[in-house]
Amino acid sequence: MMSNSTKSIKKLVAVSLAASAICATSAFASPVIKAYQVNGDIKNIGVESSSWSKAKETEILAYPQTTIHLNDKKANELNDGNKAKKIKVKALTDGQNIAFKIEWADKTESIQSGNAIKNTEFADGFAVQFATKYDDPLKLPYIGMGSQDRPVMVYLQKAVAKLFEPNGNGEVTMQVNRANAPKFEKDLERFDIDVAHLARKSYQKAFVAEGFGSMTEIKDKSSDFLMDMKFKKKLFGGSNWEGSVVRPLNDTYVKIYNDPIPVAFAVWDGDKMNRDGLKHLSTWIIVEFDGVVSDDKLKKEFDKPLENANLKNGEELTKANCSSCHNYGAVHEAASAYMAPNLSNIGGYSTTPYLIESITQPHNVIVPGYNANAHTNFAWYYGDKESGMTSAMPAFDYLSEQEILDIVGYLKTLKAEVE
Ligand code: HEC
Numbered sequence: 001m002m003s004n005s006t007k008s009i010k011k012l013v014a015v016s017l018a019a020s021a022i023c024a025t026s027a028f029a030s031p032v033i034k035a036y037q038v039n040g041d042i043k044n045i046g047v048e049s050s051s052w053s054k055a056k057e058t059e060i061l062a063y064p065q066t067t068i069h070l071n072d073k074k075a076n077e078l079n080d081g082n083k084a085k086k087i088k089v090k091a092l093t094d095g096q097n098i099a100f101k102i103e104w105a106d107k108t109e110s111i112q113s114g115n116a117i118k119n120t121e122f123a124d125g126f127a128v129q130f131a132t133k134y135d136d137p138l139k140l141p142y143i144g145m146g147s148q149d150r151p152v153m154v155y156l157q158k159a160v161a162k163l164f165e166p167n168g169n170g171e172v173t174m175q176v177n178r179a180n181a182p183k184f185e186k187d188l189e190r191f192d193i194d195v196a197h198l199a200r201k202s203y204q205k206a207f208v209a210e211g212f213g214s215m216t217e218i219k220d221k222s223s224d225f226l227m228d229m230k231f232k233k234k235l236f237g238g239s240n241w242e243g244s245v246v247r248p249l250n251d252t253y254v255k256i257y258n259d260p261i262p263v264a265f266a267v268w269d270g271d272k273m274n275r276d277g278l279k280h281l282s283t284w285i286i287v288e289f290d291g292v293v294s295d296d297k298l299k300k301e302f303d304k305p306l307e308n309a310n311l312k313n314g315e316e317l318t319k320a321n322c323s324s325c326h327n328y329g330a331v332h333e334a335a336s337a338y339m340a341p342n343l344s345n346i347g348g349y350s351t352t353p354y355l356i357e358s359i360t361q362p363h364n365v366i367v368p369g370y371n372a373n374a375h376t377n378f379a380w381y382y383g384d385k386e387s388g389m390t391s392a393m394p395a396f397d398y399l400s401e402q403e404i405l406d407i408v409g410y411l412k413t414l415k416a417e418v419e
Pocket residue numbers: 067317318321322323324325326339340341342346355358359362363365366367368369379380381391392393394396407
């Protein structure tokens with residue numbers, strides 16, 4: 001027989017679930033970054049520029065990317081239980097260029113020395129990602145480096161020491177002790193110029209990508225951009241990185257008009273051996289142009305009402321249909337870690353349209369994890385780019401619209417707490 005107190009606890013649980021169903025919608029309202037219009041050229045802007053003072057700051061969240069389970073015990077331990085990071089973003093435009101500045105907390109400054117070949121040392125870093133096509137909010141690129149036929153453009157900077165290394169081959173044995181600098185005079189000057197040049201070329205990069213492992217660096221002049229990154233110790237404890245990137249509004253890869261555009265941000269913590277997909281990642285964030293009134297198609301779709309989602313039912317449907325392949329929050333280790341993407345933070349870095357599409361049409365956007373060659377037992381997809389790829393995930397297109405809504409509402413709650 002159920003005691004009175006158990007009954008009231010049950011009731012409480014039901015009430016709080018109902019409350020969270022309501023919160024769900026308001027909490028999901030997308031943040032919007034306003035690009036502030038400035039007079040004067042911002043082409044050479046860095047983190048220290050005074051122009052930033054005019055722009056309004058927007059706080060966004062970046063979630064630990066848990067998609068792929070790394071085969072690195074130490075890195076996994078260091079990143080276990082990671083929380084979401086707050087990132088403060090500002091944007092500027094001068095009518096020709098667009099610039100972003102981001103600021104995030106990091107306890108330690110991890111600068112990679114050598115020429116980034118040593119694999120025991122990892123750099124702090126950040127990336128800003130653009131969708132090459134963004135007119136259809138239902139068909140945005142996959143957040144982790146794009147997907148086939150939905151490319152992204154990524155600007156990446158890593159904190160790498162500018163080494164005094166004369167030949168550009170990464171040979172550090174020829175480094176010069178600064179104390180002996182006077183002996184080298186002109187040579188030293190020449191070397192410094194070379195090194196500054198090499199360091200910029202090597203560690204501030206622009207890529208076009210259609211999925212992990214398909215990143216193609218843009219090496220010609222078709223993409224003009226400038227990045228900057230500075231570590232700042234705060235007066236009363238704590239420390240921050242600041243990073244900035246500026247690019248033309250229009251280039252061969254991404255054409256930006258006055259319409260709202262989606263932009264995503266990622267940060268890496270070198271101290272936690274972050275690299276590649278092991279990082280903190282935001283979802284697509286909307287950038288609007290200050291003073292321009294337009295129909296924000298992105299916002300309408302991103303904030304598509306989930307108030308009618310029954311989270312409890314969503315949780316049960318997810319358990320019944322998805323947990324044999326996917327790990328996430330509560331049933332953490334039920335499936336093999338290599339079987340399918342880990343969904344523990346999927347609510348943090350996915351939009352509603354992406355989640356609906358993932359469930360009903362999994363072949364459209366394939367998370368390029370393991371293929372049959374890499375892991376015969378755990379292929380995430382079959383085929384290849386040439387012959388076409390099919391997902392190992394079945395299409396759940398037989399679920400009702402309401403059931404899909406319930407699942408998506410529940411998936412939206414899967415995300416780490418904020419740090
Ligand atoms: C047979 C195993 C299997 C089942 C069952 C399954 N999935 Fe998947 N799922 C996968 C694989 C493999 C991928 C990666 C390939 C791809 O993107 O389609 C994936 C990808 C996803 C993604 C994209 C993940 C990301 O990081 O972007 C989502 C979301 C997802 N599944 C949700 C679900 C939901 C919800 C269910 C249940 C209704 C489900 N899956 C059932 C195997 C499965």
